[in-house]
Amino acid sequence: MLQASNIIKNFPGVHALRDVSIEVRPNEVVGLIGENGAGKSTLMRVLAGGYRPDGGSLTLDGEQLRMRNARDAARHGIGMVFQEQSLVLNLTVAENIYLGAEDRFTRFGLVNWRAMNTAARRQLAKIGIDIDVTARTSELTFAARQMVELAKALTLEEVVERQLLILLDEPTSVLNAADIEVLFARVRSLKSRASFVFVSHRLDEVLNISDRVYTMKDGAVVAEHRAAEVTAPELHEIMVGRGLQAEYYREARQLAPRDTVMVEAKGLGANGFYHGVDLSIRAGEIVGIAGVVGSGREEVTRTVGGFVQHDAGEMKIAGDAVRFGSPEPAVRKGIGYVPRERRLEGLVMFLSIAENISLADLSSVMRHGAIDYGKERRLAADWIKRLRIKAPGPDAACRKLSGGNQQKVVLARWMTAGSRILVLDHPTRGLDVGAKEEVYELVRDLSAQGVAILLISDTLEETIGLSHQVLVMRDGEITARFDASPGNKPNQVDLLRAMV
């Protein structure tokens, strides 16, 4: 039905898709798995008309496809249910389902809302969902919104005279187990009318719902299986691939931590997120937390960074009990937070490298109460040299740097601010292999200088490779602790067992 051949898509500094070929057959559910950054979402966007590929071709029933936007894709019967929900919250359910397709209900320029509501009700009935179509979308639960999205994608069959292709981009990430079952039941019953591409992090889900599974890694498809003929651990092995490469993570440079305890938590808890967390990070130590989405590890790191307030237990930073309500006191305590969304939270993209570096501690470049621009530029030039930041100079705008170099600027800022504790929240997300290695090198440098580091990462491999100690969390609790000194690294299977 749909054939994607040799698709190539590049972004500045990143090869997101290199030579990807997949096919989707009629009445089939195709699973697509891979680590973050493997290229799944990019591929989905290409299929949905959101990105135009730089190379390769798409054919639908043998006919060449050229799509400029989501509208074109819809015309060909391709609909997408997004990971980030794509409903306008201030509109009603019916208005959302037919947003952009009101023409059918329009006569003499006036929209017949009653007809639209009836049609929306019929559409929801088809997938067996009972939701008030005149309710505001913002009042629905996440699960209900997901169903509305599915119904919206299915309206295409009212206008397109061919089998639909529905792309589900991590639809289960916000759903609980019961809702996932409901969604899967819908997908199965709709298979007679449509084909699906299903993206998820959860391998068992993918195997449960799919007929065939493609595994992606570093922007390429590395394996194709019939779902019945493969197991989740096998897929995981392929997905992660690389195996443990001591060299890659600079294990030889992993030094024994010092004695000073920089972060200490006892019985730490935050309502609804995690509880009973004991944690200790010494100077020069890297502690990694492994866990799936929803395990609470994100919230633990955000507590240390000052974004989430804990309401049970106690936390000590360099011996002083603290309870942060916002990042600002955390920064004053010498904690630097390196966020995963560099573009949103890490850097002020329009400012120069120099301005970004001095942002957290302007006093370091002040003289007589005024900013000394010369000093600021010299400081930045120094960091550019020390961290090997590839940039024209201290005045270059951060938005023009590649992801790896942006990450270095974030780290330089915290070093300038005198951070003795760093929280690394997915520090290599979106970086390509070379840039990752540079970040690892830098992390080792920092650790050697006695910086205490708390790490969460997209891959187990990275967590194990970098850390001195790995904690595993599940459902808001620490379920296992592993020593990860060089030569004594735990293996991924042990971690996985404690994770799920």
Place this chain on the structure above:
Amino acid sequence: MSLIPGRIATFFGGRRWRSLAPLAVLIVLCVLIAIANPNFIELRNLVRLANSAAVPLTLAMGLTFIILMGSIDLAVEGTLSVAAMVLVLLAANDGNGNDYGWWAVLAAVAAGTAMGFVSGLVQTMLRIPSFMGTLGMWFIGLGLSVYMLGGTAIKLNDASIRDLALHRFLGLPVAVWVAFGAFLFATVIQYHTKLGRHILAIGGDEDVAKLSGVNVVRVRITAFALAGFFFGIAGVLAAAQLGQSHAVIGDGRLFAAVTAVVVGGTALTGGEGGVVNTLIGVLIVTVLANGMILLGISPYIQQTVQGLMIIAAVALSLDRVRLRIVK
């Protein structure tokens, strides 16, 4: 097909108590002023009130669509003055020999629409934020009308156009009926057309609207042109009421229009509110102004009160939890 009634019902049925707050404020205001000065509820005063609400209401209708979209149109005064200028110069006047009668009205409204259309193009094609684009259009319009009028006031001599303000139908000046017509027209657009819905969707979440196949550029340009259309009508009404056009015919109109929209409960972030809210907002602003005159409050204090009111309205209505960063 259920037209306006259904929607008004949902509105007053109160999706949230907040949507009823402006109405409550209006009622309380009327009661208080009537107690302080019974002249307030005299028929003569109510007619005067309606008359002074006509131009702000028409302006605020146009502005509501822009604010619903999450944008702003600062060109209110510029567009109004251009429309008034075109009207006066083309109809019988004491500055030149033209006498095109009602064609002048048509041209004035067209000029307003064109100004809005250009604002829309500036925002979407040049990708300039509406704040800056329409700030520019404001002064372009103002400069243009001052230049064309030669810096003086020119009298409007066309009797049939003057009748918009002077002639009464069912006890109210025709201008009031025109403004009410503008309100009904705006209501139909907002609640019963694709355009109205797409404006609301863009204000709610532009990315999602785009992904759903809404032609965002076209909707934005149309909305600005529509706003210009309303400003054009307001320009005609203003010139008819004054019997002339001069450089500062638009003075203070922007503030009044923005206040009315915001006080009515339309969110500056877009996506919430609408023209029915704005009707109430206009009434609040007009009643308050009228009341303060009746109570003999100094005009300077009146301005201060209006300034306080706009801040209070935003403070009360804004869903500040949703607003992550305030700019």
